[in-house]
Amino acid sequence: MRIAFVGKGGSGKTTLSALFSRHLARSGAPVLAIDGDINQHLAEALGHDDGPLDAPPLGAHLDDIKDLLRGTNPRIASREAMIKTTPPGRGSRLLRLLGDDPLHTRHVRRAGEVPLMVTGEFDESDLGVACYHSKLGGVELYLNHLVDGPGEYVVVDMTAGADAFASGLFTRFDLTFLVAEPTRKGVSVYRQYRDHAREFGIRIAVVGNKVTGEDDLLFLKDQVGDDLLTHLVHSPWVRSAEQGRAHGGLDTLEPHNRHALNVLREAVDSRPRDWAALHRHAVDFHLRNARSWANEATGLDLAAQVDPEFVPGPAALA
Numbered sequence: 001m002r003i004a005f006v007g008k009g010g011s012g013k014t015t016l017s018a019l020f021s022r023h024l025a026r027s028g029a030p031v032l033a034i035d036g037d038i039n040q041h042l043a044e045a046l047g048h049d050d051g052p053l054d055a056p057p058l059g060a061h062l063d064d065i066k067d068l069l070r071g072t073n074p075r076i077a078s079r080e081a082m083i084k085t086t087p088p089g090r091g092s093r094l095l096r097l098l099g100d101d102p103l104h105t106r107h108v109r110r111a112g113e114v115p116l117m118v119t120g121e122f123d124e125s126d127l128g129v130a131c132y133h134s135k136l137g138g139v140e141l142y143l144n145h146l147v148d149g150p151g152e153y154v155v156v157d158m159t160a161g162a163d164a165f166a167s168g169l170f171t172r173f174d175l176t177f178l179v180a181e182p183t184r185k186g187v188s189v190y191r192q193y194r195d196h197a198r199e200f201g202i203r204i205a206v207v208g209n210k211v212t213g214e215d216d217l218l219f220l221k222d223q224v225g226d227d228l229l230t231h232l233v234h235s236p237w238v239r240s241a242e243q244g245r246a247h248g249g250l251d252t253l254e255p256h257n258r259h260a261l262n263v264l265r266e267a268v269d270s271r272p273r274d275w276a277a278l279h280r281h282a283v284d285f286h287l288r289n290a291r292s293w294a295n296e297a298t299g300l301d302l303a304a305q306v307d308p309e310f311v312p313g314p315a316a317l318a
Contacts (some may be wrong), residue, residue, distance in 0.1 A: 001268050002143060002154045002172060007179035008189045009160035012209040015238055016179050017157035018045035019250070021114045023261040024153050026250055030097055031153040032108065035118040036139050036169075042157045047112030049244065055109035057120025058138030065138050068102055069093050069145045075305045082305075083294045084137030085168055085286035087279065088145050089307025094317055095145055097152045103142065117142075136169055143172040144282050147317055153268070161189055168285025170197070172278070174271045176204050177264065180224065182216035187223040194227070200281060205229040205267055207260070230263040232256070275313035 003020070007013040014037060024031040035042035043053040058065065066079040073091035076082050088094060098104055098115060107117045119135045139156065148154060156173070170176070178193055180186045190206055197204050208220045208231030220228055237253045250258065283306050290302035310316065 001148065001150070001152065001174045001271065001273070002156070003268055004156045004158050004170070004173040004176045005179060006158045006176060006189070006193065007160065007209075008181070008186055011160075011179045011181050011186060011189075012232075013160070013179040014039075014041050014045050014157050015242075016177070016207060016209065016232070017155055018042060018047075018114075019238075019253075019257075020177075020261060020264055021046065021153075021155045022112065022250055023258075024155070024265065025114045029151055029153055031114060031155065032098060033111070033114050033116045034139055034142075034154065034156045035116065036136055036156050036158050038121075038159055040118055040121050043111040043116055043118070046114050046116060047241075048116075053109055053111060053116065053118065055116060055118050056107055057118050057135070058107055058142070059120035059135030061106070062138050062141075065103060065141055069095075069141055073307075075307060081298055081300055081302075083286075083289060083298070083302065084140045085282070085289045085294075086141070086144075086302070086305050087282045087286055087307075087310075088312055088316075089305070089310045092145060094147050094312070095142070096317075097146065097148045097154065136167060140167065140169045140172065143169075144312075147312060147314060149314065150269075150273075161192075168281065168288070171200055171202060171281035171285065173202075174273060175268050176202060177207050177229075178204050178227075179207050179209050180220065181210050182208060182219045187220070190224055190227070201277070203271065207231065207264065210234055229267055230260045232260045276311055279310075279312050 005013040005017040021031055021033040033042060063079050066082040069092060070076040070082050071091050071093035073089050075089055095101055108115045119139055178190050180190050193204055204227060206224045206227045207229060211217055211231045212234050217231060233256050235254055235257055287303055294302050
C-alpha cells in the first residue's frame, strides 16, 4: 500500500511520516520510507543520528533509473525518450518492494529501524535552472513500476503545501494523509487538496496534529467534517525525540498517539488496491505531459509509449 503525508509547512507531516513508518516497521511489516520533501529531514526524524545518510539520492541518478526500468519495452527507445510519467508496459522492469534489484540495492539505506530512499536536496547548482519536481521524477517512476502487495507499505513524506499537484505524483497513492494543525492556516491546505483530489477520486483523510484540548478538536471537526480520521495530541515524547533525548522507542509514546497510529494503519489496510484505476491515472498524466511539453522536448509522440494491453499488478510480474 502507498501512503502520502502532506500538509502545510510546519504541520508535522515529516514527524508523522516517521512515526507511522516506525510503527509499521515495529510490527514486522515490510515498509519503505521515501523522503520526497524539498527539505530532507526524514532520516533524522526516523532516528538516524550518525551523520549524513549514505543513500545516493534518486534525483541524481535519474538516467540510470530510466535505463533499468524501461527494460526491454519496445515502446521506449532510449533513456532520452523516457520522461518521469512514462508508464510501464510489456517488457518494462517491474519491481517488488525492497527486492534484490539494482534500484533498491543502490538507493535504500536504513535510518534507525526503517529502510529509506531520498530524492535529494535542491542544491546550489539547481538555482535558477531547475524546479524541485525534477527530483521527484525518480519517485514517480519508481511507484509506476512497483508491484507492491497487501501488507507491504511505502510511506512518502511529500513537499509542503499544495505543491504536490504540480505533477501527477499525487495520484500514485492508495491513501493520502493530510496533517492539519487546529488553525485557519493549518486547514487551508486541506481545502486545496480536497478540491483538486475530488476531481480524480483521490482519497484524503485528515490527521489533526498538536491538538491541546477539546476546543482544538471541535475546530478541526467544524473545518474538515467527516474527513477528520483521527488526531494526535501535543507530544512531549516527540519533543524529546527531536532534541535527541527520547528513550524506550514507540513503547513510551503517549497512549492516545499510539492509538492514532493504529487508526491510520487500519484506514490504510481497509483500502483495496485498484490496479486499473492506478494505471489509468498514470496514463492520463503521461498524456497530459506529452501534449503540454514532452512531445516538443523529445521530438517524439510520447502517446505511443502507452501499451493498451498492459495493466500493472501481480499478474504482470509473470
